[in-house]
Amino acid sequence: MNIVPLALSDLELVRRLHFEIYGWTKNKDEFESMYVDSQGDLKAVGYLAKNERGEAAAYYGVFLCDLRVDGKFFFSAQSGDTMTHPDFQGKGLFTKLALKTYDKVRELGVDFVYGFPNESSYPGFKRKLNWNFPFKMKKAIRVVPCLPFGLGGDLFGMIDLAVLEAAGFRDIAEDTFGRANAIKGDCFAIFPDRTFEKKKYYIYESNGASILIKLDRLKIYIGFMNAEEESGYKMLFDKVFWVAFLTGRPALITYLSSWCHEFDFIKSKFKVSESLNFGYLGFDNNFSDHFNTLRIRYVDYDTF
Template structure:
């Protein structure tokens, strides 16, 4: 058995092995385009993948996807915990904890401060018990039953545009930090995460003011009857409310029955969503952190975070 951090050339050479291992582990396919988008085309250049090899064949892998985190008024290096895969014939040998521990050690040398993630029910206990993860929160899904909502009667006094190509000026929203811990989303990140994503098609509804985007809500279709709001970012509550009402009208017109979103309990957006009719329901998502370097214990306090569906690899 051999353990190896692989580079981008090696990853591309072995991409079929990753696809096959994914099928063995999850009984479904993952596309080559998605893997290249997530790991090769990430705007941040680091490739953080550790593999276990037996007879030069990948039998287990743990990967994280780098991102920039805004914390304590600074931008720091962090990463999102991604897919953990161990071939069924090699389970029970402790490969995943070793791969993760070694990867975290390497990241410490590269000045990463933390790994965050949303472990599922199968992996959550391993993350906490064997990898020293800290629970941050169990995030409920807020759901709106559109059958209980009448069409908005709000006058259309502002122009709403679908800028799915992110071609306008987002500088005011990008720099709207609000003293919260959050994934830092500059224009390169937004285009990569939402415009170039090969797995999902997103709509980005925005309000312009003096040629600046002052409010943005990003949505995607979940299935024939549901849509997800994956990002809400506004300079003021009026714009948030107006955009939400507009999107509700759009989704009702598209025949959708429900809209889902994540929304922090203590945020003004939660108050707006609750008044509209959103309620907490399932699924509930684990949200956790593994400290890598430095004193960043405030990461464990959910009240410090501005976290949204789009920060997860699932949505």
């Protein structure tokens, strides 16, 4: 087994590995946009295990970002794709690749790695990599009664555009979207060189209140809601609810930690359940007290 640092020339191998494991993958351009910045350089750090035929057997990597914790910014990395081909599971590849990745990001000056492992990955992060898991994220779902389903995604998105424009939302695809500004300094993660797909991500801002959404075929995902008073949250909720209603999307979904300012309002309007564990691995001992009450939202996921 040959273990090598991730290179631009290996991205197609990683994409193929994703397909072989999950049965689906993004197209080449979409997949590479997650790993390559606007200058054509890798924005992910990771390691790839190749078998004797040069095929990808396993991959682990992280995405570099800045984190705001208690008003201070830290150079960090969000744990990204964790993939091991079924033919090579149980051989310790996940642990080997992760430890080599952590050694590399420490050399780059990263303070800690964090992430949201799924249920199958969680035991490995906890037992083999010694991650700390202070809390679970919350998943909030609001059902929207609407007919017909998927109306807005039809007709070349003309209905989507008309409804969003009438509601005061603007497409942020052309923006260099600074999340620190959009969330009024209450952000957690800031990914450099982040881009947003056109006709998919929209923001509404008015009188100190703002909301970021992502359109899916039958869902609207909320990246964040920010307001100074409950009346502001109600105004934002009403807007996104009617966008969902008029465009035929029967679900509003978001993820957040229970310490977010808007959590109580979300609980009053959405069905809330436990979601993925939030975990981290610090490279010194000065972070544990800061991580128990973090305000994290869906916009802080690399998958948003």
